[in-house]
Amino acid sequence: MRDVSIVGIGYLPVKKEYDLSLRKLGAEATRRAMQDAGVDKVDALFVSNFGCDEFQGQKHVGPLIADELGLYGIEAMQVRAACASGAAAMRVAYLTVASGQADLAAVVGVEKMDPEISTEILAKALDAEREIAQGDTMVSIIARLMRMYQDRYHVPDGGLDNFPFLAHQNSRHNPAALFNAKEITQEKIRLARTIVDPVKLFDCSPVCDGAAAIILAPTEQARAFTQTPVSILGSAVANDALRVSDRKDPLRMDAARISTQKALQMAKVDQKNVNFFEIHDAFSIITCLSLEASGFAQPGEGWRMAAEGRIWPDGDVPISTRGGLKARGHPIGATALYQTCEIVEQLTGRAGENQLKAPEIAMMNSVGGAASTLITHVFAV
Numbered sequence: 001m002r003d004v005s006i007v008g009i010g011y012l013p014v015k016k017e018y019d020l021s022l023r024k025l026g027a028e029a030t031r032r033a034m035q036d037a038g039v040d041k042v043d044a045l046f047v048s049n050f051g052c053d054e055f056q057g058q059k060h061v062g063p064l065i066a067d068e069l070g071l072y073g074i075e076a077m078q079v080r081a082a083c084a085s086g087a088a089a090m091r092v093a094y095l096t097v098a099s100g101q102a103d104l105a106a107v108v109g110v111e112k113m114d115p116e117i118s119t120e121i122l123a124k125a126l127d128a129e130r131e132i133a134q135g136d137t138m139v140s141i142i143a144r145l146m147r148m149y150q151d152r153y154h155v156p157d158g159g160l161d162n163f164p165f166l167a168h169q170n171s172r173h174n175p176a177a178l179f180n181a182k183e184i185t186q187e188k189i190r191l192a193r194t195i196v197d198p199v200k201l202f203d204c205s206p207v208c209d210g211a212a213a214i215i216l217a218p219t220e221q222a223r224a225f226t227q228t229p230v231s232i233l234g235s236a237v238a239n240d241a242l243r244v245s246d247r248k249d250p251l252r253m254d255a256a257r258i259s260t261q262k263a264l265q266m267a268k269v270d271q272k273n274v275n276f277f278e279i280h281d282a283f284s285i286i287t288c289l290s291l292e293a294s295g296f297a298q299p300g301e302g303w304r305m306a307a308e309g310r311i312w313p314d315g316d317v318p319i320s321t322r323g324g325l326k327a328r329g330h331p332i333g334a335t336a337l338y339q340t341c342e343i344v345e346q347l348t349g350r351a352g353e354n355q356l357k358a359p360e361i362a363m364m365n366s367v368g369g370a371a372s373t374l375i376t377h378v379f380a381v
C-alpha cells in the first residue's frame with residue numbers, strides 16, 4: 001500500500017439555502033479543490049451525499065457531478081454511510097489511491113437539505129422497522145441518550161451548554177460558517193426552546209446546504225501538486241448495533257472506541273500526540289460521548305472538559321476549531337469534507353484567527369446515524 005496525502009482543498013460557505021443546483025454546487029467545490037491542487041482532471045471522483053434522492057429526486061450523483069465537471073471515462077461513484085458519508089467516501093478514495101488503482105482522486109461532499117422534510121429523511125439513518133415505526137426520530141433518540149447521561153452522571157441542567165457555546169465562539173472566526181455572524185451567549189443557549197426534552201435548540205446542529213472537496217495523491221508525488229501536503233496516517237471504520245436500545249451500554253459508543261483505537265494504531269500515535277480533534281458535534285451529547293469513547297475523557301467526565309477549558313483553542317484537546325457541525329453547519333454529506341478542509345488549513349497554518357500553534361497531528365471522527373457507524377481519520381504534516 002502507498003502512503004496518501006491531501007494535495008488540494010476547496011469549499012463554499014455553508015448557507016441556509018443555496019440557489020445553485022446540486023450538480024453545480026458539488027462541481028464548484030470540486031473545481032476549487034482541483035484548482036488548489038493545480039490539476040484539470042482526476043482518475044477517480046467519489047461523491048458523498050445523504051439525501052438527494054428524497055430532497056432533489058436525484059440518485060446516481062457520481063456521474064452527475066463528473067458530468068458537470070466534464071470528466072468522462074473515470075471512476076465516478078457515490079459512497080454512503082448516513083451522516084458519516086463524507087468520511088466513507090474519503091476512505092474509499094484513500095484506499096483507491098493507496099492500492100495503486102488511481103493516482104489522483106477527488107472526494108466531494110454535497111448536500112442541499114429541505115427543512116420541511118429533513119426530520120423524516122434524517123430519521124432514515126435509524127432502524128426503520130424497530131425505531132422509526134415506533135415514532136422515533138434522530139432527535140428523539142438523542143434526547144433519550146442525553147437524559148440517560150444526565151441521570152447516570154448527575155449532570156446539572158445546562159451541564160452540556162459549554163459545547164455549543166465553544167462551537168459558536170469558534171465559528172465567529174470562520175467566514176465559511178453558517179453562524180459566523182451570530183453572537184451566541186451562554187444565556188441565549190440556556191434560554192433556548194426545547195426541541196425534544198431535554199434537547200434544546202443549541203444542542204442540535206442546523207439543517208443547511210454546502211459542498212466541500214479534497215484531492216488525494218500518493219505521498220511520494222504530493223509535492224508536484226502542493227508545497228504543503230497533509231498526509232493521511234490512519235483510517236478506520238467500526239459499526240455498532242443499528243438500534244440504540246440493542247447496545248449493551250448506549251452511552252459507551254463502542255464503535256467510536258474501536259475506530260479510534262484502530263486509526264491511532266495505524267498512525268502509530270496515541271491520544272497524547274493528537275494536537276486537535278475535529279469532532280462530530282452533531283448534538284451536544286454526541287460530542288460528550290465521543291470525547292469519552294475516543295479516550296480523551298473518562299466515562300461521565302466528558303462534559304467537564306469544556307467547563308475546564310480543555311477543548312478551547314488554547315486547551316490540551318481543542319475541538320471544533322472552526323465552529324464544528326454545530327456552528328459551521330452540518331450539511332450532512334458534505335460535513336466530513338468541511339472538517340477535512342479545516343484540518344488541512346489548521347495543519348498548514350491557514351486557519352486565520354483560530355490558527356492553533358503549529359499543530360502537527362489531527363484526528364477527525366464521523367458519526368453515522370446514532371453512532372452505528374464510526375469512521376476515524378488521523379492526519380499529519
Ligand code: COA
Nearest residue numbers: 083115119122138139195201202204205206207282330369
Ligand atoms: N442551532 C442554532 N440556531 C438554530 C438551529 C440550530 N440547530 N436551527 C435553527 N436555528 C435558528 C435559525 O437560524 C433561526 O434563527 P433566526 O430566527 O435568527 O433566523 C431560528 O433558529 C429558527 O430557525 P428554524 O429553521 O425555523 O428552526 P427549526 O425549529 O425549523 O429547526 C431544529 C431547529 C433544531 C429542529 C433543526 O435545526 C434540526 O432539526 N436540527 C437537527 C438536524 C439533524 O438531526 N441533523 C442530523 C444529525 S445526525
